[in-house]
Amino acid sequence: MALHYQCFPNLYKDSVSLMQISARLNALDGVEQASVAMATPANIERMRDAGLDITLEARPNDLLIALDAGDEAAAQALELAATLLRPSATQETSDASHRPAVSIAMGVHDEMQANFALISVPGRYAAAEALKALSQGLHVMLFSDNVPEEHEAAIKRYASEHDLLVMGPDCGTAIINGMPLGFANVVRRGSIGLVAASGTGLQEVSCHIHHLGAGVSQAIGTGGRDLHEAIGGLSMIQGIAMLAEDPETDLIVLMSKPPAPGIMQKVLASARQCGKPVVVHFLGAEDHCLEYEGVIPARSLLHAAQVAVATSEGKKTPQESNTRESFLAEARAKIGTMAAVQKDIRGVFAGGTFCYEAQLALLAAGLSCESNAPVKGAEHLQNRQQGSGHSLVDMGDDEFTQGRPHPMIDPTLRNARLLSEGRDPATAVLLFDIVLGYGASADPCATLLPVLDTLQREAAQGQRTLVLIAHVCGTEDDPQNRQQQIERLHQAGVLVAESNIEAARLAAFVAQQRK
Numbered sequence: 001m002a003l004h005y006q007c008f009p010n011l012y013k014d015s016v017s018l019m020q021i022s023a024r025l026n027a028l029d030g031v032e033q034a035s036v037a038m039a040t041p042a043n044i045e046r047m048r049d050a051g052l053d054i055t056l057e058a059r060p061n062d063l064l065i066a067l068d069a070g071d072e073a074a075a076q077a078l079e080l081a082a083t084l085l086r087p088s089a090t091q092e093t094s095d096a097s098h099r100p101a102v103s104i105a106m107g108v109h110d111e112m113q114a115n116f117a118l119i120s121v122p123g124r125y126a127a128a129e130a131l132k133a134l135s136q137g138l139h140v141m142l143f144s145d146n147v148p149e150e151h152e153a154a155i156k157r158y159a160s161e162h163d164l165l166v167m168g169p170d171c172g173t174a175i176i177n178g179m180p181l182g183f184a185n186v187v188r189r190g191s192i193g194l195v196a197a198s199g200t201g202l203q204e205v206s207c208h209i210h211h212l213g214a215g216v217s218q219a220i221g222t223g224g225r226d227l228h229e230a231i232g233g234l235s236m237i238q239g240i241a242m243l244a245e246d247p248e249t250d251l252i253v254l255m256s257k258p259p260a261p262g263i264m265q266k267v268l269a270s271a272r273q274c275g276k277p278v279v280v281h282f283l284g285a286e287d288h289c290l291e292y293e294g295v296i297p298a299r300s301l302l303h304a305a306q307v308a309v310a311t312s313e314g315k316k317t318p319q320e321s322n323t324r325e326s327f328l329a330e331a332r333a334k335i336g337t338m339a340a341v342q343k344d345i346r347g348v349f350a351g352g353t354f355c356y357e358a359q360l361a362l363l364a365a366g367l368s369c370e371s372n373a374p375v376k377g378a379e380h381l382q383n384r385q386q387g388s389g390h391s392l393v394d395m396g397d398d399e400f401t402q403g404r405p406h407p408m409i410d411p412t413l414r415n416a417r418l419l420s421e422g423r424d425p426a427t428a429v430l431l432f433d434i435v436l437g438y439g440a441s442a443d444p445c446a447t448l449l450p451v452l453d454t455l456q457r458e459a460a461q462g463q464r465t466l467v468l469i470a471h472v473c474g475t476e477d478d479p480q481n482r483q484q485q486i487e488r489l490h491q492a493g494v495l496v497a498e499s500n501i502e503a504a505r506l507a508a509f510v511a512q513q514r515k
Contacts, residue, residue: 189217191251218242229263252274303501346392348417368389445488
């Protein structure tokens, strides 16, 4: 293998497109590693950290492709990349007299009715572009990450003062007027509005609302830092106000990891005063924190959807669902054939919120655990490369995605981690998620199932039995079709939960039996 790289001068593509191209190149035979990104100093440094020893000087306006591959594979990869980057036939044959917009101001001039801007540029430029859009009277979805917190605070203060909404930075999911943006799922329209500081949390709740027969009016992402003290929950508060005025929204759901205490009070005050019922789930927050008139607490992402749908239909607030007895029975049948050393849960997640919720489930069951993104009460990961004890890893965290596509787009690293954790003789349960929707891998099971087959064959040879537990976040209308993915997992011997919380609680049940 050798390092190959090529620059495409003055060519910009958004980060989702670049991650998808990276995934295509990484899937080629003979390519050990591929990274496609704008040639900014930060991106070049990430490529170096990932083992691609780039000597090129930063050229932020250029698109850079770096490969660790043999000569023939590299040539094939670069040819494919050039094809994927080439303008479509529609673009090439469009009216040559029409100038493409090269600035937000030009875009607004060409589309006078526009009121929304989606921004996905390198983080160092993102805040300035967001302010340009806001100054034109546009609401903003800021997909970009690595935006300094003080810049986020500044753009959100400006937006709040001008009655505009900023979703992000690092907002990966939204549904606006029925249009899925970023990593969103295909869900029916309805009367339930969502405001979330977590991308996969928003996906999970919106999908469960869909499965329960209801629908979503708007799904607003705020970015993960919105409820920090320095930001003040400005986007969540603005989102509540906008949904309160939206005639298509009858009920509002709020979700996030626990906000800063003072910010939680401000958000809940806005919720109480909005004039519509509000369901709230702050993962890991104490129940008494949500005991406010006009606020309906929920105990999990699934429960938030169940409470929202029941309330919107005028029904009694439901209790949390118990783990299905049939599900427990399937697990019990496997427990009896395990080796004595098999005691540990190893969780490998693409969704950060799913990893977070699973840790809470283990701690609630009295099980200690470790993670690279630990909740209160969990320990930090002892070894970045391999879990020990009950270990839950968020493979979408920045430490694993530097120079690589997110595992929702390209599950290669996630699958490698599953293989490593499943081969540990101490592993009793392999717990994982599959996230469907726009932007995600077109066929996540294609590369996953051979890994699971290998693990089960090796376990049988070693007189071990692995309990494979998965949760599929998506709908039957997603491009990947949730039911088809579930059926393939079932055929591979995987226990497929109806929700992330059920999957985590089943894993905890198995571990409790193995003490």
